Amino acid sequence: MLSQMQRLSVEADGRYATDEELKFLATYLRSYDQRLQTYQKLQSSETTLIQQVYDRVRTKDPNTFRNGNTDHTSICKRDMSMNLRYAALAMLLDDTDTLREKHLFWCQTIMRACGIQRKCNLIYSTMQEVTQQQLDPAQARLINGVLEQTQRLLGGV
Amino acid sequence: MTVTLIHQSPAKRTNPKKHNHYGFQDFFQFDPDKGTIVDWNNSQNIMATEDFIIGLVEGLEEEVGTASAATMYTIGCEWGQKDAFFFEKWFEKEFDRPVRQTSLMFLLETWWWPFTAQGWGRWEVDLGDRRQGFMFINLFDSAVARTLGDVGKPVCFLYAGLFAGFFTEMVKKQLSCIEIQCYSMGETYCKFLLGGKERIDAAAFWMNEGATAKDIEKRLRSGELK
Numbered sequence: 291m292l293s294q295m296q297r298l299s300v301e302a303d304g305r306y307a308t309d310e311e312l313k314f315l316a317t318y319l320r321s322y323d324q325r326l327q328t329y330q331k332l333q334s335s336e337t338t339l340i341q342q343v344y345d346r347v348r349t350k351d352p353n354t355f356r357n358g359n360t361d362h363t364s365i366c367k368r369d370m371s372m373n374l375r376y377a378a379l380a381m382l383l384d385d386t387d388t389l390r391e392k393h394l395f396w397c398q399t400i401m402r403a404c405g406i407q408r409k410c411n412l413i414y415s416t417m418q419e420v421t422q423q424q425l426d427p428a429q430a431r432l433i434n435g436v437l438e439q440t441q442r443l444l445g446g447v
Numbered sequence: 448m449t450v451t452l453i454h455q456s457p458a459k460r461t462n463p464k465k466h467n468h469y470g471f472q473d474f475f476q477f478d479p480d481k482g483t484i485v486d487w488n489n490s491q492n493i494m495a496t497e498d499f500i501i502g503l504v505e506g507l508e509e510e511v512g513t514a515s516a517a518t519m520y521t522i523g524c525e526w527g528q529k530d531a532f533f534f535e536k537w538f539e540k541e542f543d544r545p546v547r548q549t550s551l552m553f554l555l556e557t558w559w560w561p562f563t564a565q566g567w568g569r570w571e572v573d574l575g576d577r578r579q580g581f582m583f584i585n586l587f588d589s590a591v592a593r594t595l596g597d598v599g600k601p602v603c604f605l606y607a608g609l610f611a612g613f614f615t616e617m618v619k620k621q622l623s624c625i626e627i628q629c630y631s632m633g634e635t636y637c638k639f640l641l642g643g644k645e646r647i648d649a650a651a652f653w654m655n656e657g658a659t660a661k662d663i664e665k666r667l668r669s670g671e672l673k
Contacts, residue, residue: 392470396560403552 291318293387319383321432327430329382332374335424340370342420347413354409370413373397373444377436386439394443401444411445452485459487464541469564488537495499497594504595504602516604523608531607531616534558546617558613566590567606581642581667583612589637592630601629602606603637610641623647640667 294314298307304324332339344367355363380389399412418437422430458465458473470476475492483493508517533625535546538557546554555572568588568658576582587592603626611624625647628638632650638660640650649671650663658666 388470390474393467396467396469398554399556399560403550403556405552 294386305376325382328432329378332378339420340367347414369422373440377440381433381436386436398443405446414441451529452491454485454489459480469560474564500594510546519604520608523605524612527609527612528616531613564627582640586637589630596632597633598631601626602631607639612641614641625650627663
């Protein structure tokens, strides 16, 4: 939404915006309550969600949070929380352009450098399963639209 | 007179240890009163147009003729060597660990991110042949090649020098670099070969004889010039 507003301010420079160009604002305002509730739900249940993702991923592949003999649980949980928070903000503001520009493109290169795209793919697909179970269907749809991008960019090989 | 510039964007004030700071508004701080652009690592930046790049390349060609390629390469080398020292400092400050105790790929991606944010293009490093003493770097959206367009020959000498200078300093071993494929030759991206001087001279010779990037890769991988 913020990116769209920025684009609008450039494109409508020196003239009035058309009804068509203003449509996104009305659409956003109609969805705002739902977005805010979803954001607050994610905020209040973050610890539980992350633990559930962690447990499920470990069941699917016990080695996901290890590299050889080193346990990376705390780093992975920290990163999962961070990515969930970024996704939640992008969902609230309906602005995945900014999420990609400020965070995901950078994070993608770092995940590739560490060679853990397959693990990211598993983690962020599982995160979508968990949100589907823990949130209302409409809330899950909102956040999973963003998490799907996180999974695609960080987990893409 | 030395002027110390300090980046103090809201993002840096709130979270100075933030690593994902390469968004346009986080990375650059514009000061319209002083007329400065300072990046996250307190380095002063200057915006340049494509006309500036054309002027630089063509002006140099007019002044020194065919030696302009070597001149650009040398400028790149010195820039890369200086940047290696600069990088070492900011990396250690940001990550609280020495560069030599860090995974190589992570280190390289971290080095290149400021260049990506500044518009020098995205890259991809192929370390697969590192043990054989050479490596390839793919560069997407080279600022020089994108500006000059399809001129039928490699043009990214500045980048080749930058890679040679930086890696020479990082591995403490004299390395050279050559662009073996360029967007300005009609390819979709630029490709650089980095290695010892003997290998790079051989690659230059093969290129003059008409070899493509694929031919050069094949010849090096088949063990020519061990």
